[in-house]
Amino acid sequence: MRLLRELGIIGLSVSLGLGVGAIITAATGHSVPAVFRELALGAFSDVYRFANTLMRATPILFTSLSFLIAFRAGLFNIGAEGQLFIGGFFAAWAGFTFSLPPVLHLVVCLLFGAAVGGLWGFIPGWLRARRGANEFVTTMMLSYVAILLTQWFVSPGGPFHGGRMAARTVRIESTAELPRLLAGTQLSWGLLIAFIVALLVWYFLFRTPRGYELRAVGQRETAAEYGGVNVARTQILAMVLAGVLAGLGGAAEILGIHRGFTVGFSPGYGWDGIAGGLIARAHPIGAVFAALLMGALRAGGAGVDRAGVAPRDLVEVLQGLVILFVVAPELFRLVGRWRLRRRAHGRAQS
Amino acid sequence: MxxxxxxxxxxxxxxxxxxxxxxxxxxxxxxxxxxxxxxxxxxxxxxxxxxxxxxxxxxxxxxxxxxxxxxxxxxxxxxxxxxxxxxxxxxxxxxxxxxxxxxxxxxxxxxxxxxxxxxxxxxxxxxxxxxxNDQEAAFLCGVVAGMISDTGKAGVLGGMDIPLIRRFVDGFTQGMQWVDADAEVMSRFVGAWNDPTLGMELSREMYRAGADIIYGAAGGSHLGTFVAAEDSADRWAIGTDVDQAWSVPEHSDVIIASGLKRxxxxxxxxxxxxxxxxxxxxxxxxGLATETRTGHGIAFGPWDVSEYIQASYSTASLPNDVVRDVLLKLDEAVQGILDGTIEIEVE
Structure with missing residues (x-):
């Protein structure tokens, strides 16, 4: 029943977002039917296009999971974009540095991406748990560190520049490539990995004691502490896992699609994850559908752009509106809860 | 059926x-x-x-x-x-x-x-x-520098110290020295394609060291060269890829020429x-010296001379006879590149 109501709210929100989008489309002098037709065709018209939607949904699923696992522990991981970049870079590094047998090499690369992503989550987690540094700020700032650091790594003159004109590393060994799921599309096995990881996150959160502790900390820190949960350790764990998930997403993207680290490989998948996690109401299975929605919007947006019926900017306005409308009710609820909790926390300390 | x-x-x-x-x-x-x-x-x-x-x-x-x-x-x-x-x-x-x-x-x-x-x-x-063949357009720009420079010194602002940009430096230097064997060319590298502020500082340094013309081969960074050239009336700049007197019209008074990549x-x-x-x-x-014989050239002066030398939107105030002399010299250089009497050496 609750699920039905949530789905109803989301459906209504999407329609509202598209409705307001339609008004803006018409007001700016573009054909509403043409834009919506191309939006739908771009995301769903045939196997190739649907593969495009799934391809775009894959990294968003990873970053949505990253956001929601921290969120379940009462923390905001705004830094998935950076964790994606640093994870992607080190997966590529393992991909062109080591020489290993086929499957093993791929696994090592994925683990490298996950581990370095985890490190990128550990730092703000530790700072938050031990030093009280606001993770909102630290994750965001570390994100820029990761993006700019990797950019310097692979730019001409940087230590890992591939030696050609573009800001890229050399190509990874073929043994490190994540194969394509469908030939002739960009969809890789990353999708299945993301899906399995989503199930694992669900299992962890709702079926293991650690997951229970994590959620307890997120619901009421003081109560969890009273109940014998090590709050600091749980917070660090949550942030490490958030980093691992985003880092794995970056690794899958680089190994499956770009086959070498390249500057600008993410059009903001990390930021999409924030919206994705909120749309999913911080539920791992919900995240699958949220990622699908966001992936469809991205793939459809490219379709509108390609057909030339409206500029890319307008499509981004549409995407933004849909996300805004879907997230808005949840966002208000969350910020309210978060402030209450902070206030309660403050009172408890004074 | x-x-x-x-x-x-x-x-x-x-x-x-x-x-x-x-x-x-x-x-x-x-x-x-x-x-x-x-x-x-x-x-x-x-x-x-x-x-x-x-x-x-x-x-x-x-x-x-x-x-x-x-x-x-x-x-x-x-x-x-x-x-x-x-x-x-x-x-x-x-x-x-x-x-x-x-x-x-x-x-x-x-x-x-x-x-x-x-x-x-x-x-x-x-x-x-x-x-x-980027060195060819660079060579022609060097010819212009050799003809216009009073100090006999010019500079190249490169985006990065990479083989591609070295070709620009080499071509430009040889072009300038083809006109004036004693000419001196200095070079600085920004390390980025999008840092006009640093580009400006490095350009000022070269202008102060006696260069009166700087050739920009640094993408967005050499926009700073144009700004630095505005400091004083006897400083010129040369642009790259398109006629930058057209693409950056606010500096068309200091951009006397642009090497073209067609x-x-x-x-x-x-x-x-x-x-x-x-x-x-x-x-x-x-490039000029290839089978296709196209793809390069220079925008200079107010008249089209050949398909390689095109009219520029430059508003630099050069006397007409100077412009004519430079155009004649450029044509000579192009003919030299075409018939092989001029060979541009690059690393």
């Missing part, structure tokens, strides 16, 4: 009619249209070809030319596949060196599809890679080769 055959025949007929006119797919670089440089030139070249084709087949340019402006490098591969999988496009043109690697591993999936990449090599059997001509020619049936994959070098 007969009905089925009839239907098939009609479908086949419809298909041949639909295949009537050639189609061009154009994939720009992430900068997109409106950059008054690489992307715009690529588009002009494709548009020029599309206009010719459209006229020949009695259709509109929009029927012939489809183009996309990828926002991210991540979009490239999707666009290759999106165009190539239809099988409708006689040629898919990719503008910019960013395309090299994604194209390299995507092109083999569509062995019958012809691709062109501009400005780097994509190593695949169905790709023509267009490269430019991306538009290269794109046009590659497309027309497909139409003529003479297209071939592989590396195609564009």
């Amino acid at each position: 007969r009905k089925l055959l009839l239907v098939l025949a009609v479908v086949a007929l419809a298909a041949t009619v639909a295949v009537g006119h050639p189609k061009i797919g154009l994939i720009l670089a992430t900068g997109g249209l409106g950059d008054r440089s690489f992307n715009d030139m690529g588009y002009w070249g494709a548009e020029m070809a599309a206009e010719e084709i459209a006229e020949q087949y009695g259709v509109s340019v929009d029927d012939v030319l489809d183009y996309v402006e990828p926002r991210e490098i991540a979009d490239y591969e999707g666009y290759y596949r999106e165009f190539a999988r239809t099988g409708e496009y006689d040629i898919i043109v990719c503008i910019g060196f960013d395309h090299a690697e994604p194209l390299e591993f995507t092109a083999p999936d569509y062995p019958d599809q012809k691709f062109v990449i501009v400005d780097d090599v994509a190593d695949a059997d169905n790709v023509a890679s267009v490269l430019f 991306v538009d001509l290269a794109v046009y020619e590659e497309i027309m080769k497909v139409i003529d049936g003479t297209w071939e994959p592989g590396v195609i070098q564009y």
